[in-house]
Amino acid sequence: DTTNALDALSQEGLSEEPVQQEKEAAGSGGGGAWDVVVAGGRKKQRRRKGQKKVVVEVGHEDGLEGGDDDENGDGEGYERQREHPFIVTEPGEVARGKKNGLDYLFHLYEQCREFLIQVQNIAKERGEKCPTKVTNQVFRYAKKAGASYINKPKMRHYVHCYALHCLDEEASNALRRAFKERGENVGAWRQACYKPLVALAASQGWDIDAIFNAHPRLVIWYVPTKLRQLCHAERNSAAACSSVSGGPDHIAF
Amino acid sequence: DTTNALDALSQEGLSEEPVQQEKEAAGSGGGGAWDVVVAGGRKKQRRRKGQKKVVVEVGHEDGLEGGDDDENGDGEGYERQREHPFIVTEPGEVARGKKNGLDYLFHLYEQCREFLIQVQNIAKERGEKCPTKVTNQVFRYAKKAGASYINKPKMRHYVHCYALHCLDEEASNALRRAFKERGENVGAWRQACYKPLVALAASQGWDIDAIFNAHPRLVIWYVPTKLRQLCHAERNSAAACSSVSGGPDHIAF
DNA sequence: AGAAGGACCAGTGGTCCGTA
DNA sequence: AGAAGGACCAGTGGTCCGTA
Numbered sequence: 397d398t399t400n401a402l403d404a405l406s407q408e409g410l411s412e413e414p415v416q417q418e419k420e421a422a423g424s425g426g427g428g429a430w431d432v433v434v435a436g437g438r439k440k441q442r443r444r445k446g447q448k449k450v451v452v453e454v455g456h457e458d459g460l461e462g463g464d465d466d467e468n469g470d471g472e473g474y475e476r477q478r479e480h481p482f483i484v485t486e487p488g489e490v491a492r493g494k495k496n497g498l499d500y501l502f503h504l505y506e507q508c509r510e511f512l513i514q515v516q517n518i519a520k521e522r523g524e525k526c527p528t529k530v531t532n533q534v535f536r537y538a539k540k541a542g543a544s545y546i547n548k549p550k551m552r553h554y555v556h557c558y559a560l561h562c563l564d565e566e567a568s569n570a571l572r573r574a575f576k577e578r579g580e581n582v583g584a585w586r587q588a589c590y591k592p593l594v595a596l597a598a599s600q601g602w603d604i605d606a607i608f609n610a611h612p613r614l615v616i617w618y619v620p621t622k623l624r625q626l627c628h629a630e631r632n633s634a635a636a637c638s639s640v641s642g643g644p645d646h647i648a649f
Numbered sequence: 650d651t652t653n654a655l656d657a658l659s660q661e662g663l664s665e666e667p668v669q670q671e672k673e674a675a676g677s678g679g680g681g682a683w684d685v686v687v688a689g690g691r692k693k694q695r696r697r698k699g700q701k702k703v704v705v706e707v708g709h710e711d712g713l714e715g716g717d718d719d720e721n722g723d724g725e726g727y728e729r730q731r732e733h734p735f736i737v738t739e740p741g742e743v744a745r746g747k748k749n750g751l752d753y754l755f756h757l758y759e760q761c762r763e764f765l766i767q768v769q770n771i772a773k774e775r776g777e778k779c780p781t782k783v784t785n786q787v788f789r790y791a792k793k794a795g796a797s798y799i800n801k802p803k804m805r806h807y808v809h810c811y812a813l814h815c816l817d818e819e820a821s822n823a824l825r826r827a828f829k830e831r832g833e834n835v836g837a838w839r840q841a842c843y844k845p846l847v848a849l850a851a852s853q854g855w856d857i858d859a860i861f862n863a864h865p866r867l868v869i870w871y872v873p874t875k876l877r878q879l880c881h882a883e884r885n886s887a888a889a890c891s892s893v894s895g896g897p898d899h900i901a902f
Numbered sequence: 903a904g905a906a907g908g909a910c911c912a913g914t915g916g917t918c919c920g921t922a
Numbered sequence: 923a924g925a926a927g928g929a930c931c932a933g934t935g936g937t938c939c940g941t942a
Contacts, residue, residue: 478905478906478907478942479905479907480906481904481905481906482905482906522881523877523878523880523881523882523884524877525872525877526858531935532933532934533933533934547906547907547908548907548936548937549906549907549938550905550907552935552936552937553905553906553907553937581903581904581905582904582905583904583905605779618936621937624776624777624778625776627776628775629776631776731921731925731926731927732925732926732927733926734924734925734926735925735926784914784915785914785915786913786914800926800927800928801915801916801917801927802916802917802918802926802927802929803925803926803927805916805917806917806925806927834924835925836925871915874916
């Protein structure tokens with residue numbers, strides 16, 4: 397199966413992950429693992445020779461803290477393992493400079509799904525409780541498998557953006573292009589992702605949980621609190637509005 | 650709707666719950682609320698006059714601890730609010746003495762389901778996360794609604810017994826009659842409930858989660874750890890056995 | 903300033919063990 | 923002894939806020 401090929405690949409070369417000898421290959425100016433993934437057609441990349449596929453138990457080398465800051469890449473001294481910030485990119489566009497693009501962001505969600513599937517398979521094999529969502533356990537597993545660039549706060553932060561991408565890729569792409577053109581930052585784009593989702597929920601009876609549950613890539617993610625609240629608030633004001641105007645199918649926006 | 654009628658009713662009269670003035674009416678010798686429920690045909694009991702239906706916010710009176718042990722019922726002094734222990738009863742049989750029967754036990758599971766439904770309705774109304782299982786939140790709600798005789802350790806303890814009752818009532822009834830006849834205690838009966846469930850799982854591909862999920866009254870209960878482990882262990886030894894004997898459909902028992 | 907993520911916290915699932 | 927359930931505990935979902 398090809399489940400791990402992408403994972404192993406995307407663990408390489410990203411400047412932020414702790415494989416020191418490869419770190420700087422992708423750091424700035426593009427050309428990292430993600431670019432390879434995008435250029436190569438999104439699946440079945442062959443692994444680089446000599447790089448072992450990391451799946452379950454990663455031998456822990458403890459190299460993250462302590463001692464030597466002696467390695468440096470492009471002359472900026474010690475680079476922390478924090479991921480490059482996201483910028484708004486169009487579909488297919490590779491982020492330049494020390495930035496990551498939105499295709500890469502969405503790819504992280506796919507990776508989490510693959511890690512979840514692995515955790516589920518292990519649980520089934522052992523006859524243990526089988527998670528249906530991306531839980532702490534899955535994040536822990538991802539980290540142990542070497543995907544240190546995946547963490548819970550980040551993934552939860554952008555879930556609704558990924559949801560829009562899954563549910564209405566056209567609208568998501570249009571929004572990305574518009575916000576890129578306007579030079580908006582990631583935070584503004586992220587905020588803007590709520591509105592089309594709420595509109596979508598409105599058109600489907602306001603049940604955002606049902607919408608997530610009906611989509612195979614989305615069902616594994618918890619509905620973000622704020623999205624749930626927005627849907628609820630909008631439903632109530634739409635109801636108030638329609639009760640004033642009298643029409644049962646009055647549109648809120 | 651009739652959702653709360655049973656709840657309100659079964660909150661009355663049971664000797665263990667903290668409505669002091671009614672406590673002793675049902676204490677020993679049968680004749681408590683449960684008997685009324687059984688005799689009355691299991692639904693749409695009318696409420697006793699003057700007894701308010703308790704649903705959400707119970708005015709807390711703090712009367713459980715502190716002060717006066719001055720009330721006493723049938724001459725045994727202060728009776729603690731602990732439920733009478735269960736005994737093995739046949740279907741339809743009312744427990745005599747300071748005991749509770751198994752119909753009453755199973756009725757508690759139905760009550761929990763009704764509390765869950767109430768919690769779900771409230772959550773939906775408020776646009777909040779909606780539990781799909783009987784969670785701590787539901788137990789807390791039950792307690793606030795006056796069903797102090799419902800608690801998590803008890804309900805979790807007997808889940809698999811209730812599961813057998815739901816999935817194969819004939820087998821469950823036969824087991825109850827057999828264990829009553831032999832004079833076995835509740836613990837022995839409880840232990841014995843595992844075996845027919847494991848056999849049932851065996852006949853359905855060993856997926857005990859799927860079996861729970863397929864049943865509308867069971868889907869709201871977490872699969873008990875021990876039941877899951879037994880299914881897993883039995884599956885493995887069945888597999889080993891069939892690989893020795895060579896037949897893919899070899900029966901383990 | 904905008905953003906990534908370590909680390910905290912309230913409340914969870916699970917059940918032990920002091921109690922009656 | 924057999925059994926009910928208060929109360930504890932490890933690990934959860936959720937996200938704040940000290941960090942870069």
